[in-house]
Amino acid sequence: MSVVLDADVASSLLRRRIPDTMARQLAGNVPAVTFVTVGELTKWTLARQWGPRNLATMRTFLAGLVVLTYDQRVASRWGEFQAYAQLRGRPRPVNDAWIAACCLVRELLLATFNTKDFLDFAQYDGLVLLS
Numbered sequence: 001m002s003v004v005l006d007a008d009v010a011s012s013l014l015r016r017r018i019p020d021t022m023a024r025q026l027a028g029n030v031p032a033v034t035f036v037t038v039g040e041l042t043k044w045t046l047a048r049q050w051g052p053r054n055l056a057t058m059r060t061f062l063a064g065l066v067v068l069t070y071d072q073r074v075a076s077r078w079g080e081f082q083a084y085a086q087l088r089g090r091p092r093p094v095n096d097a098w099i100a101a102c103c104l105v106r107e108l109l110l111a112t113f114n115t116k117d118f119l120d121f122a123q124y125d126g127l128v129l130l131s
Contacts, residue, residue: 003029006112032066034102077101
């Protein structure tokens with residue numbers, strides 16, 4: 001089964017600083033990231049002015065992951081999340097909603113260290129979190 005890695009977990013794996021408890025939970029699963037996480041990691045590397053060697057390491061790391069793209073189902077689910085959260089008076093961050101939509105449309109777990117960012121999606125939409 002694939003497990004979607006939030007940017008924080010992907011970054012920890014990339015830097016080989018993943019806590020043992022998370023490593024055990026991920027063992028035996030196929031790691032995946034969303035198109036959003038690829039964008040976030042790319043932004044971080046450029047903003048932090050990574051050198052060519054570190055950039056190459058990141059590209060190699062990303063090449064070993066499944067990348068979940070957006071499609072009409074994901075876009076529709078994102079729109080639903082954003083509308084219902086707004087109606088509840090709790091608008092959700094755009095990137096978190098894209099990540100949750102990718103996971104829920106494909107019925108995949110999300111590995112994150114930032115559970116508070118995704119609790120609304122777990123509570124109202126059934127997102128399953130590994131944390």
